[in-house]
Amino acid sequence: MTSGHAIRSNHLNARRRTDNTGQQTASVVDTSVERADGPVNTHGKKVGMRVAGVDLAAEADRTGLAILNVGERESLNAQMTIDELLLGADDPAIRNAITQAGRTGIDVPLGWPQKFVEFVSDHASGSLSAPVTTDREWRRGLALRETDRSVQRCTGVWPLSVATERIAYAAMRWAGIEARLRAEDVSAARDGSGVVYEVYPAAALKAWGLQHRGYKGQKNSEVRHRLVDDLSAKFPNLEWNGHRDLCVADDNALDAVLAAIIALEAYLGRCEPAPAELKSSARREGWIWVPRND
Template sequence: MDLAAEPKNTGLAILVDDDTRLTVDSVVVGVVDDLIVASIPDVDYAGIDVPFGWPQDFVAFVQQQATHTLASPETPGPTWRRELALRVTDREIQRTTGLTPLSVSANLIAYPAFRWAGIEARLRAAQVDVSRDGSGAIAEVYPAAALYRWGLPHTGYKGSQRLAIRQQILDGLAQRFPQLDWNGHEALLLANDNALDAVLAGLVSHEIRYGRCEGPPERYRKTTLVEGWIWVPQRWDQ
């Protein structure tokens, strides 16, 4: 799923794996919360493109600032601000791929994250395991990082004028996943980048299930249960 702040830009794709073929069973754009809450318990695993949480240092900062208990930082410079803006997983993505995920503390990506927080609460109330480290029913994914690891165009593919780049991505995915059956959805994926990102999220969740993605290191386990962890595929040549 590619979760936007509003339903109209939210894409949801269902992929079906029967051990011989990986089929894009359905793709829809314009997904409301009720459909999301109903869909996730019905699948084996869900990859979701949205930050699951906020940096722990940022949460503490907001609480202390609100209660007038914030101590003056020794060096309120770039490093201090970076730890408020980026989660551990964001910094690891930056270190290992060169890409910098949008800051859920300091960027408009917070709006989809607000929406997800409400959906997460509904799923939790329905007894769905929404552990933010990916150990339950869901995992946080980042389509751009997945495309980068698969050696495919990973920037500049969004927008109505970028059909040629999206075609390159579809062609590359067909090579990367020879068992993949688009099932007639190619036109929608070319026309709508939200639909494409939803399918990419599904492909990453498929790779997670087969042990071909990088989960959180043990040293970050407790942190990722709070902040979330972006699961990234192994390199194509591994």
């Protein structure tokens, strides 16, 4: 890794040296593991893979990156070990993690609302039709994606608008990373049909019945301490592997771990995919994978 504060990053660096030999590896997921619409391993298949999680900020110094090793066991509750946890993940580190992991959860909007894209394009060309009204509902219709509305309906939590909030800066960074991955023939489809899932830790925590607000910032380390305890109870198969204190100290690290856990949950069929009528918008705008509330 080129920057930031790394904890036990030797394995990731070893992976990068392997990449520098010129060998491109799209995935290290065990070939015995097959993706399915529902949970795997119900017929004795073994789970054995590496899953990454990225809490993407506009700048590298506030970007968290986690790597989970998922053990090979004939169980849906295979051991999850936090193998690596990094603060200060730059673009090459993120691309490297994505290409070396079976699946990756990305905590950032992967696209913009289609109506907003058309609105900006029409305005730029001077061809925008005059709206009947410019009231709040009209503006929200431009600012929100279909997946944002879906998350609010199922959890009561509104994701930040990538069209109107500062999260757009991080989304711009992701767009650049996605373009580089695409040039390297890595499938980063925004609907989750490739190797990445869009995730939103607050919505996942709400779905799990855990505290989803008020855990960010230096002043809320005690809240994060309790949340880490609650996650350990929720996922007794999670091994913090010496990284627990960093998750308590920094919410970016904790969100990176959450992003990786959600990605694994999505891979195992425990999250809600885009319904048939929203699949086309999910391919353009992105789709937030929220754990099923069961």
